[in-house]
Amino acid sequence: MKLYRFFSGGITLIIKEYIAQIVDKALQKVLQAHDILQQPSLSIKIEYPKEEKFGDYATPIALECARILKTSPLQIGEQIKGFIDEQHIFERIDVVKPGFINMFLSLPFLVQRLQAIVTAHDDYGKNKKEYPRKVNIEFVSANPTGPLNIVSARAAAVGDTLANLLAASGDTVNREFYVNDYGNQVWWLGKSVWVRYQQMLGKDVIFPDEGYHGEYIKDIAKYIHENFLHELSNINDEEKAVQFCARKAVDYNIVWQKQDLERFNVHFDTWFYESTLHESGKVLDVFKYLESLGVITDDNGKKVFVSTKFGDDKDRVVIRDDGRPTYLMADIAYHRTKIERGFDLIIDIWGPDHHGYIARLVGAMKAMGYDENQFRILISQQVNLLTNGEAVKMSKRLGTFSTMHDLIDDIGTDVARYFFVMRSMDSHLDFDIDLAKRQSSENPVFYLQYAHARICSIFREAQNRNINYDKIIVDTAHYSNPETITLLKLMARFPEEIYDAANSYEPHRITVYCMRLAQAYHKFYTEHRVLSDDHDRTQSYLILCDGVRIILKNALSLLGVCAPERM
Numbered sequence: 001m002k003l004y005r006f007f008s009g010g011i012t013l014i015i016k017e018y019i020a021q022i023v024d025k026a027l028q029k030v031l032q033a034h035d036i037l038q039q040p041s042l043s044i045k046i047e048y049p050k051e052e053k054f055g056d057y058a059t060p061i062a063l064e065c066a067r068i069l070k071t072s073p074l075q076i077g078e079q080i081k082g083f084i085d086e087q088h089i090f091e092r093i094d095v096v097k098p099g100f101i102n103m104f105l106s107l108p109f110l111v112q113r114l115q116a117i118v119t120a121h122d123d124y125g126k127n128k129k130e131y132p133r134k135v136n137i138e139f140v141s142a143n144p145t146g147p148l149n150i151v152s153a154r155a156a157a158v159g160d161t162l163a164n165l166l167a168a169s170g171d172t173v174n175r176e177f178y179v180n181d182y183g184n185q186v187w188w189l190g191k192s193v194w195v196r197y198q199q200m201l202g203k204d205v206i207f208p209d210e211g212y213h214g215e216y217i218k219d220i221a222k223y224i225h226e227n228f229l230h231e232l233s234n235i236n237d238e239e240k241a242v243q244f245c246a247r248k249a250v251d252y253n254i255v256w257q258k259q260d261l262e263r264f265n266v267h268f269d270t271w272f273y274e275s276t277l278h279e280s281g282k283v284l285d286v287f288k289y290l291e292s293l294g295v296i297t298d299d300n301g302k303k304v305f306v307s308t309k310f311g312d313d314k315d316r317v318v319i320r321d322d323g324r325p326t327y328l329m330a331d332i333a334y335h336r337t338k339i340e341r342g343f344d345l346i347i348d349i350w351g352p353d354h355h356g357y358i359a360r361l362v363g364a365m366k367a368m369g370y371d372e373n374q375f376r377i378l379i380s381q382q383v384n385l386l387t388n389g390e391a392v393k394m395s396k397r398l399g400t401f402s403t404m405h406d407l408i409d410d411i412g413t414d415v416a417r418y419f420f421v422m423r424s425m426d427s428h429l430d431f432d433i434d435l436a437k438r439q440s441s442e443n444p445v446f447y448l449q450y451a452h453a454r455i456c457s458i459f460r461e462a463q464n465r466n467i468n469y470d471k472i473i474v475d476t477a478h479y480s481n482p483e484t485i486t487l488l489k490l491m492a493r494f495p496e497e498i499y500d501a502a503n504s505y506e507p508h509r510i511t512v513y514c515m516r517l518a519q520a521y522h523k524f525y526t527e528h529r530v531l532s533d534d535h536d537r538t539q540s541y542l543i544l545c546d547g548v549r550i551i552l553k554n555a556l557s558l559l560g561v562c563a564p565e566r567m
Contacts, residue, residue: 012120012127013113014496018089019057019103020044026083027061030069030076040068055094055102056489062099073099105489111476113492117547118471125494125554129170136338137163139349140261141178144250145189146214148260150383151351153404154429157420157560158380158507159349160266164558165502165510174343176270178334181250182278183327188212190246196221197232197245220249260404264413265560277333283325286333287318295367305332310363313356328357332364339370346375347505349425352382378505380425387433411436414561418445421559422511444515448556449564451518455549456565458530462542465531473543474536483524484544490517494551498558507559514555521548 024044031040042064049058062077069076077095084093089109094102117124139159142152160175167173180186192211196218199205207213224232228248235241254271261268277283290296290305296318297304303319305328318329338346350357358377366372385392385402392402407416415436422444423429441447462469479485494513501509530541553563 012123012125012495013116013492014127014499015105015492016046016057016496017499019059020046022084022086022089023059023061023080023101025085026080027065029083030065030079033079034069034071036068049102054096054100056105057103059101059103060099062095062101066099077101105492107476107479107485107488110485110488110492111473111479114488114543114547115473117491117494117550118543121550122554124550125498125558126168127170127495127499133171133344134342135166135171135173135345135347136176136341136343137166137173137347137349138176138178140266141180142257143180143185144253144257145185145212146216146253148257148404150385150402150404150407150431151380153264153407153416154383154420154425155349155351155380156261156264156266156404157417158425160264161417161421161507161510161559162347162349162502162505164560165498165507168498168558169502171345171502174270175266175268176272177268179250179254179271179273182274182330186246186250187242189249190242190244192217193220193224193245193249194238194242197224200225217249220252221245223252224248256405260408263408264404264417272334272337274330274334277330277337278325282337283330283333286336287325287329290318290332290364290367293367305360305364305367307360307363310359310366312359312363316360328360328364331361335361335365335375336368339365339374344374348375348377349380350377352379355379376505378425381428383420384428384430385433386430389434414449415443415445417560418448418511421507424506424508444511445561448514448518448552449562450567451521452549452552452556452563453565453567454525455521455545455552458545459542462531462538467531467538467542469542469546470539471543471546472539474539476540478537478540479544481528483520483527487517487520487524487544487548490520491547491551494555510555510558514552514559517548517551517555 023046027042027044042061044061045059047058047060049055062073062080065076066073074095074097077099080101081093081095084090089106091104091106093104096102120126137159140148140152140155142148148156163173163175188208188210189212191208192213195205195207195211199207200218200221211217224245228244232241232244235244287296287303291303295306295309297306297315299317301321302317304315305318307316308314316326316328318326318332320326335346362372362375362377365375411433419431419436420429435443436445437443439446441450459469479488490513497509497513501507524544528541530538530545532538556563
């Protein structure tokens with residue numbers, strides 16, 4: 001009988017980085033043995049082999065060193081293998097043609113990771129950085145001209161999950177919503193409300209074709225009548241009345257947008273209003289700065305940013321011939337405020353029709369001397385909402401669209417958030433409402449939550465049988481089966497799954513990981529009885545189940561999805 005409590009090592013360990021350090025240390029010894037005193041700049045790549053028979057991790061570093069050492073990659077691989085000191089973490093190391101080093105994790109090392117999971121509990125998977133980045137992530141930023149729609153809901157789920165991943169990876173994250181409360185669309189919102197307001201009073205006023213036709217415009221008009229009748233009655237100028245209605249409509253819509261986002265488990269740290277940029281004079285200040293840099297030209301009275309010098313396909317107007325700044329000019333000024341606020345990394349998640357906008361904005365940042373690597377713009381592609389096999393048409397202006405509010409009412413926050421995240425954000429998403437409502441293993445959310453609830457039920461049954469769970473791995477002999485080893489390896493990888501998903505800006509990778517873990521657990525559960533008269537086996541399997549339960553809960557939390565204990 002083997003009793004394991006702790007091995008040396010951190011609680012949250014990114015195994016790929018750990019192995020990279022081990023291989024790098026061995027490589028330095030090989031280079032010294034070859035009398036290479038000036039160390040070449042080599043990046044140790046640790047990869048996942050395509051097939052399990054080739055190990056848990058692999059590195060091609062021996063191939064990359066062949067030219068430097070003038071020795072065959074196979075010989076170099078064997079030399080590196082011989083200098084690896086931390087042999088205890090590997091069951092075996094194979095050097096195979098044409099020079100890959102394949103590494104298989106040992107059972108004692110996997111046991112150490114399991115003990116670390118139950119010790120860290122809610123903190124398992126979280127990383128700490130000595131020098132955390134200050135990250136600003138701006139997402140949703142829907143126009144305040146109506147309720148949030150399905151595209152905004154996808155951006156909310158993806159953006160918030162990515163923010164969670166970055167925070168779990170050790171960065172300091174600020175979630176920001178940019179309110180476009182300035183410009184033509186806001187004027188038309190005010191005009192629409194003003195016309196509906198007059199119609200509500202019985203006046204024969206024609207509604208403009210360019211206006212917003214949704215029923216919510218009537219609700220805003222009613223709200224203004226009930227709360228601001230006196231103020232509006234004292235405004236005799238129609239243009240000022242439109243502006244008044246626009247301001248109140250924006251406030252009204254923002255309140256509802258905030259409430260819907262709160263229901264969606266999305267909480268913004270900053271709400272930045274575009275109007276404040278214009279009121280403070282920052283838009284024109286930044287324009288003058290660009291002008292001083294020599295990147296502004298005149299085109300028949302229009303002021304044009306020469307964005308072609310910075311990778312754009314054509315130059316862009318930033319000040320119209322009537323003196324009004326374009327949306328691009330305001331956006332340039334806005335992003336400069338992010339730099340001024342001290343953010344090291346600025347991430348924007350934009351809608352599907354903004355791809356061509358990237359080069360001109362990043363170009364303006366480069367023109368002002370900022371590092372383009374500070375900016376990362378991600379595109380969240382279109383959502384096709386399907387019900388009864390047919391697409392739901394969406395148009396905010398015509399009022400024929402499905403709102404985030406209605407979606408949450410219909411299927412709930414958990415399912416909606418998971419479905420929005422489970423596909424790469426740069427791919428189109430067919431959101432199947434019928435599948436989302438299904439209470440069966442076909443629904444991935446149900447499948448994952450059921451896995452967590454099933455494990456919780458095991459611990460309740462253990463209590464009913466007076467089985468005390470003491471969080472000690474009693475006998476690792478019970479782990480020497482394919483189902484358990486597969487589980488242990490997946491569990492050990494959780495911190496690096498978070499790290500990889502955050503650094504690749506691919507939150508959907510966590511949904512893929514969750515499904516693999518739940519499937520592996522269901523297979524284990526089918527093959528192995530957890531509660532039995534065998535004390536050692538029961539204790540060993542309980543801690544294994546506890547580890548899976550902890551990771552499922554932590555992973556679902558990153559996705560903004562709850563992990564129920566009963567279903």
